[in-house]
Amino acid sequence: MGRHIYVHNPFCVRKCPYCGFFSVTDRSLADKYYEAAIAEARFWADFDKGYKSSEISGPDTVYFGGGTPSCVPEDLICGLLEEITGSFGIGKDAEITLEVNPASFTLEKGRAYINSGFNRLSMGIQSLDDEILKTLGRLHDSKGALKALDNAFEAGFTNISADFITGVPGQSVEVVLKDLQTVIDKGVRHISTYSLMIEEDTPFYDRYSETIEDLVSPEAEREMYHEVRRFLNEKGIVPYEISNAALPGFESSHNSSYWDGCDYYAIGAGAHGFLNSVRFGHYEDIDSYISSALNINRDQVDSLLGSEEKKMEQIEGFIYFEERLTKNDRMREYPFLKLRTTKGIDKAEFKERFGKDFEDVYGEELRSNVEKGYLKSEGQMVSLTKTGLDFANLVMEDFL
Numbered sequence: 001m002g003r004h005i006y007v008h009n010p011f012c013v014r015k016c017p018y019c020g021f022f023s024v025t026d027r028s029l030a031d032k033y034y035e036a037a038i039a040e041a042r043f044w045a046d047f048d049k050g051y052k053s054s055e056i057s058g059p060d061t062v063y064f065g066g067g068t069p070s071c072v073p074e075d076l077i078c079g080l081l082e083e084i085t086g087s088f089g090i091g092k093d094a095e096i097t098l099e100v101n102p103a104s105f106t107l108e109k110g111r112a113y114i115n116s117g118f119n120r121l122s123m124g125i126q127s128l129d130d131e132i133l134k135t136l137g138r139l140h141d142s143k144g145a146l147k148a149l150d151n152a153f154e155a156g157f158t159n160i161s162a163d164f165i166t167g168v169p170g171q172s173v174e175v176v177l178k179d180l181q182t183v184i185d186k187g188v189r190h191i192s193t194y195s196l197m198i199e200e201d202t203p204f205y206d207r208y209s210e211t212i213e214d215l216v217s218p219e220a221e222r223e224m225y226h227e228v229r230r231f232l233n234e235k236g237i238v239p240y241e242i243s244n245a246a247l248p249g250f251e252s253s254h255n256s257s258y259w260d261g262c263d264y265y266a267i268g269a270g271a272h273g274f275l276n277s278v279r280f281g282h283y284e285d286i287d288s289y290i291s292s293a294l295n296i297n298r299d300q301v302d303s304l305l306g307s308e309e310k311k312m313e314q315i316e317g318f319i320y321f322e323e324r325l326t327k328n329d330r331m332r333e334y335p336f337l338k339l340r341t342t343k344g345i346d347k348a349e350f351k352e353r354f355g356k357d358f359e360d361v362y363g364e365e366l367r368s369n370v371e372k373g374y375l376k377s378e379g380q381m382v383s384l385t386k387t388g389l390d391f392a393n394l395v396m397e398d399f400l
């Protein structure tokens, strides 16, 4: 199933009013932060050697997310990637993605990123309509977004994903489809579309929590969702997950690893990882991350990820234990993760992983959701129907 690496850059130029992710706008600690992240990367690379047989090659994917990785100097990003690829022994075929924001991405940065080994970009375009971009409080306008895309291609990237937000007050489906067509025409081969979520403790919560359903009715939001999927499919950008679509062969291996229940390292404040069946998280605190990452204690980490008896709840200020999954827990989680994907649940894979027949374990849940029209069962595969996509959370919870 492979191993993967996620790196969290917690810095942004300005906080978007809808954003609930961990990020800060004070970038004065960026140098120190990346020094600490390099120390953490070295630590996990050393851990990786003992954790898996040295005969197995290094992790298959690396993903730098955020926050806005492109808003810190490129030498920090590139220096960390070079440390990771060198110390983990990452192969040439690995997918190495960087999230970038059109407002802080330049041709020079693009060239530096590609020279250091990044081979995939995920660009937060969100919309190409200037009014919608204003509503979202983004720093770029449509012209800036298109210029950033041109720069990315000119720098040499051929595998570029564009993120869009749908269900924004004032947004029409026609405009969204026009935006998608524009980036497809430019050569974008992967598109992620996320419905606007009104998160607590954000300016959007104060602005919209009472009114969002009047401004964008749930029916209109769902209609836009299905229209976007239909449109992308028609253009050959095939939906392969609830929010993601790609030209076949350009699906994100990194994202797919989450739905496949793979192991992944997490580097950086706020990053979450999954190793040795243990889910863990880094505290969302940059100061304590810096001081702890520079002094990681191998024994403490071994205890955190080790046997149940030796389990510690946390390494103060650095990482904390979330849960340890038993084989049974992993079996319960399997349908939950797989139903996000268009391919869905593979009964043969289920049997191979857990030694049980899917229908013996989940016969009732399967039958009732097929009857409701939420799931379809075709041969070995079980997946959400078009109606089921609108009730995905309910269906997935049924299997937990």
Ligand code: SF4
Binding pocket: 011, 012, 013, 014, 015, 016, 019, 020, 021, 023, 066, 067, 068, 101, 124
């Ligand atoms: S750029 Fe991204 S991470 Fe930063 S505040 Fe905006 S949405 Fe959040």
